[in-house]
Amino acid sequence: DGGITQSPKYLFRKEGQNVTLSCEQNLNHDAMYWYRQDPGQGLRLIYYSQIVNDFQKGDIAEGYSVSREKKESFPLTVTSAQKNPTAFYLCASSSQGTLVWNQPQHFGDGTRLSIL
């Protein structure tokens, strides 16, 4: 079955450490997205990519970095500059790669990041 796989499901970060969250999709979608979910705040966009080797900052990109070297993969690195990284991180993809946000997004099951 086609879908989005996020790993790991749970992740712990030590102070001063960078961690990378994996997101892989086999839906042949052009666009991919990273969201952060905090209780009572809904989803906030961190980064998005509409084509390989290109990505744009979302609303809360500070302290995060991404790469898009392959169509199927869009890893997110939470750097030590992100002072409050504890959250639920969701990766999504959609079929439209152009600047049109009317395509429904398909979500992975998320990674829960906590601080040790």
Added chain:
Amino acid sequence: AQSVTQLDSQVPVFEEAPVELRCNYSSSVSVYLFWYVQYPNQGLQLLLKYLSGSTLVKGINGFEAEFNKSQTSFHLRKPSVHISDTAEYFCAASTGTASKLTFGTGTRLQVTL
């Protein structure tokens, strides 16, 4: 900037009762609207979408929503809920050009016997 407001953070309801989850958006231009459902520790799943055409949209699991342009609303309804409908529901909107998808803060639907 575009915004999406879900007025109710929690909605308790008895099984087999009807339910309405409210969503209002702010946009003076054409808008695309979505409802997603999230079960515990899972990602979001699309329930339904409004892009254009008929203002009454039917989705999965017996849910439907009505687009009301004059009231800038897109309320989600189900005539008879089931225990398995217990989840968090998110409304989202986009103006479709270079505008990103904006999510509401979510409504927790709690269905009890």
